Structure formats: C-alpha cells, structure tokens
Amino acid sequence: MIAYLIRRILYAIPILIGVNVLTFSLFFVVNTTDDMARMQLGMKRVTPEAIEKWKQQHGYDRPLLFNEHEAGLKKISDTIFFQKSIRMFMFDFGSSNDGRDIAREIQARMLPSLAIALPTFIVGLLIYITFALLMTLFRATALDVMGVSLCVLLMSVSGLFYIIGGQFVVSKLWHWVPISGYASGVDGIKFILLPVLIGVMGSVGSSSRWYRTIFLEEAGKDYVRTARAKGLSELRVLFGHVLKNAMIPILTGVVVVIPLLFMGSLLTESFFGIPGLGSYTIDAINAQDFGVVRAMVFLGSVLYIAGLVLTDISYTMVDPRVRL
C-alpha cells in the first residue's frame, strides 16, 4: 500500500510537469508579455515605457527560458519559466494583479467554497442514489418510465435556469432566504440552503439516470438471479447485493471529484456572491488576471490527481479483491 502510494505520487510528477509546461506555453509563448501588458493597460495609446514598467512591477521583465545576463545557476532561475511556473510546485503562486498573495487568498477562500460544495455533494449523492434505486426497484413499470422521462427533462434544462429561477422564486417571491451573501458559522446556514438546493437540482437528472444504468447493469447479472432464487426479498437483493456490487463503478465517478470540491463552483458562487474560489476564478477571468488563472489551473490538476489516488484507495475498501 505504502509502496503503491509512493509510486502513484511519483507518477503524478511528470503529469504536473506536463500541466506546467502546457500552461506556460499557453500563457507566455502564444502571446508575448508585451501583449499581456498592453491588454492590462488598455489597448490603445500605451507608451513602451508604461509597458516596461508594468512588466517590471509584475516580474515579467525576465527572459522566458534562459537568462544570459546572469551568472551560474541564475541563468536558469532568473527567468519567467522558473519564477512563474516552477515555483508553483512549492505552492508559491506569486501575487495577483492587485498585488495580493495568491496562495493566501486561496487559503482564505477555500472554506466558503467547501461550505457550499460539501453539503451539495453529500445531499446530492444521497438523493441521486435513492432516486436511482427507486427506479431500479420499479424497473420496466410505468413509474420507471416516468422517472426516466423526468430525468431526461431535468437534464435538458440549462443550469443557469435553475439558478435564475430558484433565486427568483425562493428569494424574491417567497422571501425564504436572502438572494445572495455569505456569513461563516451558524448565521451562514440561511445563505447556504438555496445554493445547495440548486446545486443538487442541477445534476439530479443526469446523475440519477447514470446511477440507474449502473444498478440495472448489476441487476441483470447471474448472482442477482441466484439471490432471488434463494428467496430474498427484492429490497434485500437491491440493498444487500446490487448496491454493494455497484460500489466500484459509483466510486470511480464520485471519489475523483471530492478533492475538486475545494475549487467550488464557478456559477453558483458568482450568482450567490459567495467569496470562494469559484468566484475568485470568475473575477480573475473578467479582470484578465493571468496569474490567478494559472494558479487555479495548477491547483485544479493537483487536486484531480489526488482524486485519482483516492479513488484507487477507496477500491480497496469496498472490494476485497483489489490489493494495492
């Protein structure tokens, strides 16, 4: 197990290097740093001096890969690639355009993101699996057909509709919860309810249908027939056998997103004014703050790889045949 983990983490390094090189070439090779500065300062009538000053302030005045003006190791370390990309491995993301430290900002914003994403994830999972199990229980009846039709309908509605409609009905018409905002602690619950509800609604259609497919595939197997043949009730078959054996495909899709919960949701957070990482990203995109976007891309892929490792570990918990 330990050996496996070490191996997995070593595997992750080339992938992260790949991500790093990709973002580096995306951000610095496609466009020159001059273009970036001009974009920030307004497109027209920018003096070369202003561009130089901006580049110097933000540390973009170095050469890209190789600095021939310096001596020794500094030839490599005093470059944009080293300063901006390699340092991300130490989780040193530099500072955003308004001069704040990105790493500290990320730390502060993780908690609000998690406060929304974690309840959405847990409540959602419970509801989707219950719904899917019910459809499996009533499979090939009118109820099942209705359930699937409802799922298809729900998944055809844009996520934006759930947010705009939910905010309008629940907050504006009924005045149940505030339209947007965030507070930490117990006060925050009223702010969290609606985003969680909408987050769950947003993928109830596609997720329930997906789980139903998994359950149905499992329910068609021979051991299920055996279980029924020895006289188990349909409910026991479903919970004791089908659900247990469907855990592997379920975990494959579910565990990998757990670390990504830290990243929050772009849409929900920006609509509900939650000061999390999602709205941070959106603000950065709108302000064209490349440093923040680059940091989020890197963080996202680190968390994704962590999710893959977690998935493998979770297999050993539900399936005794899997040994790492």
Added chain:
Amino acid sequence: MNGMPIILWTDAMIYLLLAVVAVATLWIRKRPYLLLPWQRVMKSSVGMVSLLLLSLFVLVGLLDTVHYRAALPEKSNGQTVYSPEVLSLLDVLAKDIKSRNEKTYSAPLAAHLYAKESVEMPNGGVGRDYPRLKYGGAHLANPQQELFNDVLSRALSGAMAGVLIATLLAASWIALLYALRRLSVDRASSMSSPPVTGRQSFRALLITTVLLGMLFGMVSNLATAYHVLGTDKVGQDVLYLALKSIRTGLVIGTVTTLVMLPFALFFGIAAGYLRGWVDDVIQYIYTVLSSIPSVLLIAATVLIMQVYIEAHPEWFSTSAERADLRLLFLCLILGVTSWTGLCRLLRGETLKLRELEYIQAAQAFGVSSARILTRHIMPNVMHIVLIAMVMDFSGLVLAEAVLSYVGVGVDPTTMSFGTLINSARMEMGREPMVWWTLAAAFGFMLVLVLTANLFADAIRDAFDPRLNRT
C-alpha cells in the same frame, strides 16, 4: 439585390460537415448491415419525432449559414462597395421582424411600450402614459378593446392555414412514399426498397407535422403585426434574436465534435492497437489534458485567444469575421477538452478488439497494421463514435450558455443563447419584471437540448450492441 457571398470559417466547417454526412449517407444506403440500426431508429417514434424537430433547427441554422455582404447603392470609381454588415439568408427571410425595432422593452403581443413615458395628450397637455409601439399592433385603432380579438383571430387563421399546408405536405409525402414502394415492388428488388418507417413512428411523425404546421402558421401570422416574443432593451425583436442564436448552438454542438473526432479516433485506436511506447505517450497526453478542470482550461485558453485576436486587428475586414473566428476557437478549445473522454473509450474498445480471433487471423495472414486498423478495427468502433457524438451535442449546447455567462464564451456581438441570457439576467429584478427574453432563450434551448437528448437516446438504443434485442 446584389451581394458578395461570404464564407466564414464556421460556414466552411458546416459545409464540410454536410459533405461528410452526405458521403456517409450514400455509403450506408448501399450496405444493408449498416442500414439495419438506422432502420431501428426509424421504427422508434421518439427518435423520428426528435429527428424531425432537430432537422427544423438545422434548417434554420443552415439558412443562417449562407452569408453575404449586400452591395451598397452608391459606387466609388465604378467599383461596387459592399456594406460592412454580413447578412445571411435567414436575415433576408426574417427581414420584417429584424427591421421593425421598437424603442425599448415591450411585452409579447403588446401594442404599448413597457415603461411609461411623457407623451402628448389628445387635449394638448403632456402626461405620463404607455406610448404606442411603432410596429407592434400599429394597425389597431383602439388597442385596449381590439387587441385580444385581433390576436385571437390572427392566431386562429394562421393555425388553420398552417394545418392545411402541413396536411398537404404530409399527403404528398405519403403519396411519394407509396409511389416509390410501388416502383420498387415492380422491380421486384426487395433489397433496394426505401426503408419503411414503422407504422407507429409514422403516425407520430404525421401528428407532429400537423402540430408544427399549426404552431408555425400561428407564429408567422402573428409576427406580421406583433412582436410574438416581445422586444428587448434596445427594441430588437426577441424572436429574431432567438432564431439567430440557433446557429451558434448548432455550430458549438457539431463543429466541436468534427474538430476533435480525427484526433480521438486516430490516437485512441493507435494507443489501443500498437500499445507499447505509443500507448504510453498518448495516455500521458490525455492524462495531462484531462487533469486540468475543463472550465479552467477553456477559460485560460479563451483569455489567451482574446489577447491574440486583439493584438492582430488587421486580419479581419468585418466584425462578423472576428466574432466568427472566436466562435471557431471556442469550438477548437472545447474539442481539445472533450477529446480525451472519447479517446479513452476508443482505446479501451480497441484493446478488447485486437485480442479477438478475426483480428488475430488477419495478423496471421500477414495483413499490414494500417489495413487492419482501417478495415477491421475502425468500422467496429464507429458505433461508439456515433453514440459519443450525439450524446455530446446537448452537453455542448448547454456548456456554451454557461461559458458565455462566465465571459469566456462566444464574442459578445455573436447572438447565442448564452449572450441572450447574460444580457437579460438583470431584467428579472426590474419592476414590473421583464421575463420574456429569458423565457425565450431558455425555452428555445430546452426544446433544442431535449430533442437532442431524446434523439441521442434513440441512436444509442439502436446502435449499442450491448443491449440485447430479441
């Protein structure tokens, strides 16, 4: 009217896509074993009805794809000058609703503006009242009393005309099918007879045609005198905006797949069949790409493209060309991010196929790798490609709206469901609220995505060999 035809980049992609579809149709028609799953699709009522609706959307999209620049009346030095505005056939057909701009918001089928303004009173003074619309219901002398009856009578007469036309169409269609069948029976060649839709799906198709005829008759008759879906902030007809948005949605949904397909197919099959270091490299590439959350990758790339396009204004002679290039870039980027899923699926399937007896037999006969890949493996993974294509479509249409909201979608001047929603987002907070723009955008999107989902299901049911049919 003279004009200079223009082929934008996405237009070219759409024409290419049409050509691919046409070639594929010809290819499939001659091969009964390929025709079989399509005949299963034709037997499904849901599949055929959704196909009919989708083809209407495609028709609107295609009309909106044929672009040209109109010639201006004055000439300079004997040379014709073309207007900087790029128009499409749809603009010509919908010229009336396009040009009839009001001052600002007006509700669907209204005769008055939505907000009160200072107007001259009949007695000479100035008071606050809802001013009349310039075009909507302008023929009515006294809208308060006549509006309802006028709308009702126009809707009814339009619906009746629509039903009549639809019935005639359906009747001629049946006659044609019947004649074709007679012809093929005469030739006594059962193989080349046209594929017959199932009795049930045929009935469903007829009913849908008549209902659609009713709807179109109603809307088009009303549209001659009213704004059927109201007008937006600057007085543009919302129905026109929604119709223009269809093309963007279709382009995002189809061109993206067209762009990524060659990569996914080539790399997926190569990785699965050749294994070894090729497999390692390809797996490395798609792990790197898929490890970046797709929204972030798209956001980063679109931001970069924005800077790139801004830095090269000299490439574009019209703003439509710039917006179009951005749309194409968006498709490319979406293609890059959605490429990995299909690639992984194809790799897995190829790994499975290459161990089967018929491939081993081919290898034993000394058939070259390239030939095995193209003749034996590729045809047997095509159903996965097709299913993935139709399944991805609806997701991409939905993604466009979200991305445009986030600010990394299409160009703000491109009409799309995303930009429509984005511009109308704050209108729900107005008092009284303006709901029609959002309702139109979400409504059109729902119909498009729902029919695409239903069609995708029908395709999957017909093509997936894992579903046992008896």
